[in-house]
Amino acid sequence: MSRSSLLLVLVGIILVLGLTIWLIGSLSQLYYSIAWTSPLLANLLLFLLIGLFAALAIVLFYYALRFTKPKQPKRLPTVPVEKVDAARETLRAVQQQIDQIEDEVTRQALASRTREIEESLSRREIRVVIFGTGSAGKTSLINAIIDRITGQTAGGQVGAPMGTTCVESTSRLQLRGLGREILLTDTPGILEAGIAGTEREQAARKLATEADLLLFVVDNDLRQSEYTVLRSLLTIGKRSLLVFNKTDLYPEADLEALIAQIQQRLQDLISAEDIIPIAANPQPVQLESGEWLTPEPDIFPLLQRIAAVLRSEGENLVADNILLQSQQLSEAARQQIDDQRRQQAEKVVDRYQWIVAGAVTVTPLPGVDLLATAAINAQMVIELGRIYGCEINLERGKDLAISLAKTLVSLGVVRGAFELLSITLQTNVGTFLVGRAIQGVTAAYLTRIAGKSFIEYFRRNQDWGDGGMTEVVQEQFRLNQRDEFIRAFMQDAIDRVVQPLVNAKQAP
Ligand SMILES: Nc1nc2c(ncn2[C@@H]2O[C@H](COP(=O)(O)OP(=O)(O)OP(=O)(O)O)[C@@H](O)[C@H]2O)c(=O)[nH]1
Numbered sequence: 001m002s003r004s005s006l007l008l009v010l011v012g013i014i015l016v017l018g019l020t021i022w023l024i025g026s027l028s029q030l031y032y033s034i035a036w037t038s039p040l041l042a043n044l045l046l047f048l049l050i051g052l053f054a055a056l057a058i059v060l061f062y063y064a065l066r067f068t069k070p071k072q073p074k075r076l077p078t079v080p081v082e083k084v085d086a087a088r089e090t091l092r093a094v095q096q097q098i099d100q101i102e103d104e105v106t107r108q109a110l111a112s113r114t115r116e117i118e119e120s121l122s123r124r125e126i127r128v129v130i131f132g133t134g135s136a137g138k139t140s141l142i143n144a145i146i147d148r149i150t151g152q153t154a155g156g157q158v159g160a161p162m163g164t165t166c167v168e169s170t171s172r173l174q175l176r177g178l179g180r181e182i183l184l185t186d187t188p189g190i191l192e193a194g195i196a197g198t199e200r201e202q203a204a205r206k207l208a209t210e211a212d213l214l215l216f217v218v219d220n221d222l223r224q225s226e227y228t229v230l231r232s233l234l235t236i237g238k239r240s241l242l243v244f245n246k247t248d249l250y251p252e253a254d255l256e257a258l259i260a261q262i263q264q265r266l267q268d269l270i271s272a273e274d275i276i277p278i279a280a281n282p283q284p285v286q287l288e289s290g291e292w293l294t295p296e297p298d299i300f301p302l303l304q305r306i307a308a309v310l311r312s313e314g315e316n317l318v319a320d321n322i323l324l325q326s327q328q329l330s331e332a333a334r335q336q337i338d339d340q341r342r343q344q345a346e347k348v349v350d351r352y353q354w355i356v357a358g359a360v361t362v363t364p365l366p367g368v369d370l371l372a373t374a375a376i377n378a379q380m381v382i383e384l385g386r387i388y389g390c391e392i393n394l395e396r397g398k399d400l401a402i403s404l405a406k407t408l409v410s411l412g413v414v415r416g417a418f419e420l421l422s423i424t425l426q427t428n429v430g431t432f433l434v435g436r437a438i439q440g441v442t443a444a445y446l447t448r449i450a451g452k453s454f455i456e457y458f459r460r461n462q463d464w465g466d467g468g469m470t471e472v473v474q475e476q477f478r479l480n481q482r483d484e485f486i487r488a489f490m491q492d493a494i495d496r497v498v499q500p501l502v503n504a505k506q507a508p
């Protein structure tokens with residue numbers, strides 16, 4: 001209790017005591033004067049007065065209890081529930097995805113990242129990461145912030161050469177009115193030359209993507225490389241402030257023009273109030289008297305903006321970030337599974353293309369198309385579907401194989417493949433063999449196009465996409481006409497189709 005309120009209570013108690021003594025005195029006088037004439041009336045009045053005092057005491061006691069009730073403990077800030085639920089849901093899905101990954105190392109890495117994100121659901125800090133090009137003044141900014149808020153020297157090493165900060169370092173800060181502690185992380189500069197620079201940049205980028213709030217520091221107009229990095233962070237939804245440092249180096253008009261230019265370039269990505277000019281470590285200036293003066297750091301507008309953002313968005317920042325991280329993890333797991341499935345599926349296509357080639361070479365038919373080999377292709381469709389978790393029955397497999405075979409004919413892919421492969425085969429083997437091998441080789445090639453198209457179909461969850469089957473087939477035909485692919489394919493074709501024919505001819 002403060003001294004003034006103590007004084008007030010004392011005065012109140014003395015006043016109440018004085019009034020009570022006066023009241024008792026006056027009432028006893030009244031009682032005796034009435035009792036003199038009518039003792040019964042006097043006793044009745046006494047009884048009434050006692051009742052009145054008792055009621056007054058009860059009311060006072062009730063209010064005293066109400067006001068002295070212990071205060072509810074201050075509620076700790078909580079992350080918005082629906083976002084946390086969404087993050088938990090995503091993490092559960094990620095866990096299922098991870099179980100499907102065969103590569104042990106990748107599985108472990110993704111699982112430990114899932115645990116990290118789960119743990120961050122209950123953390124009580126806000127992570128602010130300072131990020132940007134080497135020598136932009138990141139460490140200077142951290143030093144200035146810590147000096148300003150705690151009055152202590154942070155001691156982060158500052159230096160003109162790029163790469164002064166080689167490893168991240170984190171400081172803890174408290175901001176009044178914010179229920180969470182702030183973790184302020186300095187990172188090595190990005191866009192530095194050399195292998196060491198690239199490794200440091202990767203570490204810094206990881207920290208940047210994990211930040212709840214990002215301070216992207218620049219000291220000039222945005223270079224294209226800075227713009228690309230910042231744009232990608234803003235596009236994934238990373239809450240960021242763009243800090244324009246070293247304002248002391250620019251005449252005011254130039255500075256305004258520069259900031260306006262940056263605002264213009266980032267107008268659809270960041271609001272003007274989130275672009276903040278500062279001078280974290282202004283250089284000494286020479287006064288007219290010849291003396292040198294080092295101005296104080298000018299970071300107040302940035303501190304104000306950080307405080308405003310953290311106070312108004314703090315809990316959402318944390319929740320959005322956790323959600324963002326779990327979504328990114330889910331995407332990484334999905335990508336991993338997609339790669340794994342693709343590798344398995346390509347092996348299947350590779351196997352079937354030579355099965356088809358063998359079947360066609362043994363029983364050549366007039367003209368080449370995949371209708372004749374629809375039964376084999378249906379089997380391939382079933383196997384591909386299984387890899388992508390889709391159970392396809394034989395009937396459906398046949399339907400799909402037949403409609404794809406028809407599309408290959410109608411698009412002219414069959415004719416195009418036949419001509420392309422005839423020419424290539426002629427340059428590799430004798431004319432006699434071309435005539436006997438071309439049908440099998442073309443059938444293998446068409447099976448490959450069909451198989452690759454089916455991979456796309458299953459990848460998209462049994463959907464051909466907006467352009468339908470036609471577009472997918474055309475795209476696969478285009479991709480499989482590339483020189484380097486045709487060369488490798490032809491080498492395989494010679495080994496698997498032409499060579500057996502030669503061997504058969506030479507056999508007695
Ligand atoms: N004129 C001026 N120079 C500054 C300012 N802030 C930082 N510097 C200078 O810029 C240079 C780089 O500063 P640092 O704080 O080391 O930069 P950094 O971004 O941490 O650099 P790396 O750790 O190498 O990525 C130093 O020479 C600082 O003195 C400023 O506001 N004005």
Ligand SMILES: [Mg+2]
Binds near residue numbers: 138157158164186187
């Ligand atoms: Mg540094």
